[in-house]
Amino acid sequence: MPIVSPVGHSEWAYALAKDLLETTLPRRWAHTQGVAEQAESLAPILGADADTLLAACLLHDIGYAPDLVDTGMHQLDGARYLRNVAGADERLCRLVAYHSCADNEARQRDLFDVLAKEFDQERPDLARALTYCDMTTDPDGRHLDVLDRLAEIHARYGPEHVVSRSITDATPCIVSSVRSVEAALSDVRQADTG
Template structure:
């Protein structure tokens, strides 16, 4: 499930799918309504990488939270880890560098910049949670 969500989490960026401008919500709706995807997959896509905070910035928090339940934290952390440690071109990087890279793409006035700034502690914590789980596995 996490692997599938890692591949599909940004599908809502497609101009053909964009309805609300909140790519996690647009992508999850597409997966649910057009592809009849598993609800767990839709929920992971809907809530990936601080989506609730961006939804709040866009006035869509109730829509997102009302349509898609929060996935189990370990699964959401694993998806966040995948997203926050991979560059746009597929390279590996630290969560700190990834957050910086995202913030560099948007002006401080942009709602994505504000959402990432607000989400950064939780995103970093999710990455650390996964790193700790990996370390315990040896």
């Protein structure tokens, strides 16, 4: 696997994510493609970071790939693979490691110290943008409101699952991130029409 160059993250990320998810986890691949579509809609507010966000969106769930599962925390497993095997840019590793307020899940799984020791957090605006893309896309790649997405996650996992407990703890962070990105998009749209 080639080491990622600083240019063209998204093309490389697409090929890697497709290879890891399309056959083994087709529904997860559909979600990933929908998340990437959301990323493309954020280009007006991200400028030069749009390709980095798109790449992170394509890679955010690779830790679910059966060959990558180690800790059971897909954010950490995916970020480790990107760093240790794929030689990915550190920013991508950080975005994947902490996507969608993952520090809450790390606490639930007693992995927070491991996560914090191995990966620094990425810039807040990019982290919020990735959360927006992930948390406004359902498992089949369709776009929806963040509150509907949170309800879908709870329904899919059930109230006692670690993911549901983590999402409950992370809800304020997730909703705040999504609303912040929505406001930034609205401001750009108003400026374009005004």
